[in-house]
Amino acid sequence: MYKSSSRSFPVYDSLRQAIIEQALKPGVKLPEDSIGETFSVSRTTVRNALVRLDAEGLVDLQPNRGASVAVPTIEEAHDIFEMRQCLEREVMQRLCKMDVKPVVKALKMHLAEERKYLDVDTTRSIRLAGEFHILLAELTGSKILANYVNEIVSRCSLVLARFAQAHSAKCGLDEHTDIIAAIEAGDPEQAIARMHHHLHGVQDRALLNPDDEEKNNVSEILSRYISQNN
Amino acid sequence: MYKSSSRSFPVYDSLRQAIIEQALKPGVKLPEDSIGETFSVSRTTVRNALVRLDAEGLVDLQPNRGASVAVPTIEEAHDIFEMRQCLEREVMQRLCKMDVKPVVKALKMHLAEERKYLDVDTTRSIRLAGEFHILLAELTGSKILANYVNEIVSRCSLVLARFAQAHSAKCGLDEHTDIIAAIEAGDPEQAIARMHHHLHGVQDRALLNPDDEEKNNVSEILSRYISQNN
DNA sequence: TAATCTTTGATTGTATCCAATAGAATAAAT
DNA sequence: ATTTATTCTATTGGATACAATCAAAGATTA
Numbered sequence: 001m002y003k004s005s006s007r008s009f010p011v012y013d014s015l016r017q018a019i020i021e022q023a024l025k026p027g028v029k030l031p032e033d034s035i036g037e038t039f040s041v042s043r044t045t046v047r048n049a050l051v052r053l054d055a056e057g058l059v060d061l062q063p064n065r066g067a068s069v070a071v072p073t074i075e076e077a078h079d080i081f082e083m084r085q086c087l088e089r090e091v092m093q094r095l096c097k098m099d100v101k102p103v104v105k106a107l108k109m110h111l112a113e114e115r116k117y118l119d120v121d122t123t124r125s126i127r128l129a130g131e132f133h134i135l136l137a138e139l140t141g142s143k144i145l146a147n148y149v150n151e152i153v154s155r156c157s158l159v160l161a162r163f164a165q166a167h168s169a170k171c172g173l174d175e176h177t178d179i180i181a182a183i184e185a186g187d188p189e190q191a192i193a194r195m196h197h198h199l200h201g202v203q204d205r206a207l208l209n210p211d212d213e214e215k216n217n218v219s220e221i222l223s224r225y226i227s228q229n230n
Numbered sequence: 231m232y233k234s235s236s237r238s239f240p241v242y243d244s245l246r247q248a249i250i251e252q253a254l255k256p257g258v259k260l261p262e263d264s265i266g267e268t269f270s271v272s273r274t275t276v277r278n279a280l281v282r283l284d285a286e287g288l289v290d291l292q293p294n295r296g297a298s299v300a301v302p303t304i305e306e307a308h309d310i311f312e313m314r315q316c317l318e319r320e321v322m323q324r325l326c327k328m329d330v331k332p333v334v335k336a337l338k339m340h341l342a343e344e345r346k347y348l349d350v351d352t353t354r355s356i357r358l359a360g361e362f363h364i365l366l367a368e369l370t371g372s373k374i375l376a377n378y379v380n381e382i383v384s385r386c387s388l389v390l391a392r393f394a395q396a397h398s399a400k401c402g403l404d405e406h407t408d409i410i411a412a413i414e415a416g417d418p419e420q421a422i423a424r425m426h427h428h429l430h431g432v433q434d435r436a437l438l439n440p441d442d443e444e445k446n447n448v449s450e451i452l453s454r455y456i457s458q459n460n
Numbered sequence: 461t462a463a464t465c466t467t468t469g470a471t472t473g474t475a476t477c478c479a480a481t482a483g484a485a486t487a488a489a490t
Numbered sequence: 491a492t493t494t495a496t497t498c499t500a501t502t503g504g505a506t507a508c509a510a511t512c513a514a515a516g517a518t519t520a
Contacts, residue, residue: 005293042475055285063235083374090316144313272505294511
């Protein structure tokens, strides 16, 4: 849908990657000028990239106030995860109806890659874990479903960046293995159940934190200190 | 997600509406110059709107060749309808879990509106029929789900414009009534079944046409005449 | 005549420019 | 001392301008 030939694509792609990998954290300002300088392009070009990212929900583009990395609220966080459950459920449903042999083969190859970088390259490991879910969606053959999953997985990264502890981002390799096994068995019920359990785990580690919403909420944090000083 | 204060919004919104209502048919070129003239804005502004529409899949923006209304293939058409089934199923599921009273009230008000313009104002009638599905999604309270449904309903309009007969676009008022009844009864199974049936009907009328894909395919049409001339 | 090359006109891609706005810093007033 | 006005600066919104590209028409060749 987005042609890589344009000059704005590298800008879009880099920003996207940086946001997903949490190098650019929620709320960080994205001034057109400085971004244009780093990529040696004009503001016009940067703007195009920002508009696309805004449409995807990764960037918040406010009139006359510029762009910043989107800051999901706790309500949006739940909304995003619920939507993800719905979409990935559909992926499981469809995959189990297909000829699972080539599907399983592709998945196992990816799994090997995941295992290879586990405990070696954390950034890459997290990226691969996310791409596992995108691969699942792509294997259904539905471009639209794959697109939606891709989008929702990105937004989940944003949610994790906002609410989760550092280590809770990596989703379990074993659970990925179990999901593949269920698909290989052609058992949709089990595949769906395992995916649900897997995603629920990620969600819980993110949204049931002791810090929870207070993490970036100054007044909440300060309120804990008031009583101590009295 | 998209702020209406900007100057590009009216351009975006008008184009979108025109495409959905099939005033701009699939494949029609959208030159930046002439669009800018009609709205009295610069190409920069038009371009922004086009980028957004491209991201939504309503417009096809090809490098150095400009924008045109997207032309879904028959495969994409099926893909879009399948995705729609998935999303609207989720809507039914969620609505039935809620307090259905205010939901049903809002739906019945909308239905009255639909009935009012049936056989009176065809354009408005079709628009209202589409908005019924968007209203359903909005009533779940999930912004993201509502957004996706909105997008997929628009793309379904494109599919209808490409493949369906003129009259097959209007989706039945009675079926909408039945769906509301199922929600009112708090019966998710039935609500889902009725929605599925409803959407399947729309899909069939569109994609099981005698013309089918050949509608805009010159070589296919001409091939029917070759044998007659021999 | 058919095929390939060349030119031309129209349209897009992108940089630059100026006006408008927001937010900060300073000054004035209560 | 705290609030309210008033600059001032940084940044965005959007128009314009020019270079790059494409598609079609015309010219050239076989």
